[in-house]
Amino acid sequence: MLQTKLLISCAIFALSSFANATVIDFNHLAHNDTSQAFSTISSNGFVIKNDSQGSDRLGVWGRNDEFQADTGHAAVFVNYSGSKTSIERANKSFFNFKSIDLADVFNNGDSATIKFSFFNGQSTTFETVILDQLKGLQTIVFNKNNLTKVSWVGSNSQFDNINVSAPVPEPETYALLGMGLMSLWIARRRKHA
Structure with a gap:
């Protein structure tokens, strides 16, 4: 649960740089x-x-x-x-x-x-x-x-x-963030299955 909150916080911070x-x-x-x-x-x-x-x-x-x-x-x-x-x-x-x-x-x-x-x-x-x-x-x-x-x-x-x-993060940053979120989602599905 803590990992999910941390990853979501990172995603919100990265996306907020677009509106900076x-x-x-x-x-x-x-x-x-x-x-x-x-x-x-x-x-x-x-x-x-x-x-x-x-x-x-x-x-x-x-x-x-x-x-x-x-x-x-x-x-x-x-x-x-x-x-x-x-x-x-x-x-x-x-x-x-x-x-x-x-x-x-x-x-x-x-x-x-x-x-x-x-x-x-x-x-x-x-x-x-x-x-x-x-x-x-x-x-x-x-x-x-x-x-x-x-x-x-x-x-x-x-x-x-x-x-x-503020500088916008590189596309690689968003790719890593997306893979991390996907990994958490898969792990959660396996845990509940």
């Missing part, structure tokens, strides 16, 4: 001032940092400021052009990086080139994004899995709505 998606939207940072500065931002178990030296490395325009790309809410801007911004889990575990919304720093529709680096603990891959020269946020989809950190560098920009999730 999070959107980091920074709305908890919305304010009515012109702007506010941050050296580091923590949200939903993730830490966002910038490698520039000032305490004002990251900022948030006021919710109704003309520069705010997410009007009425909050998008974070990078205050130093050419500096590196990064996101990783506070507990340093793996995560999936699905998408991010980007805009130029002053929300003018200016072009911006941003180079992303995706770290998985063993190798690094790169992708470059060029903003579409429109005002407001532009969603960039990456669908990168099993990462330890994501960083980006380039023109000053704003970012928001970072879509992340």
Whole structure:
């Protein structure tokens, strides 16, 4: 009986990882001032940092400021052009990086080139994004899995709505789980027969 409960608990935990998606939207940072500065931002178990030296490395325009790309809410801007911004889990575990919304720093529709680096603990891959020269946020989809950190560098920009999730177990994990459940079911049938 204990084995059955343990196996069912493992199955529920493994299947729950499918519903573990999070959107980091920074709305908890919305304010009515012109702007506010941050050296580091923590949200939903993730830490966002910038490698520039000032305490004002990251900022948030006021919710109704003309520069705010997410009007009425909050998008974070990078205050130093050419500096590196990064996101990783506070507990340093793996995560999936699905998408991010980007805009130029002053929300003018200016072009911006941003180079992303995706770290998985063993190798690094790169992708470059060029903003579409429109005002407001532009969603960039990456669908990168099993990462330890994501960083980006380039023109000053704003970012928001970072879509992340926990890694989904490999198919082999589900196969082993299924075989274990099947073995328990067979053992129970033999015991009652």
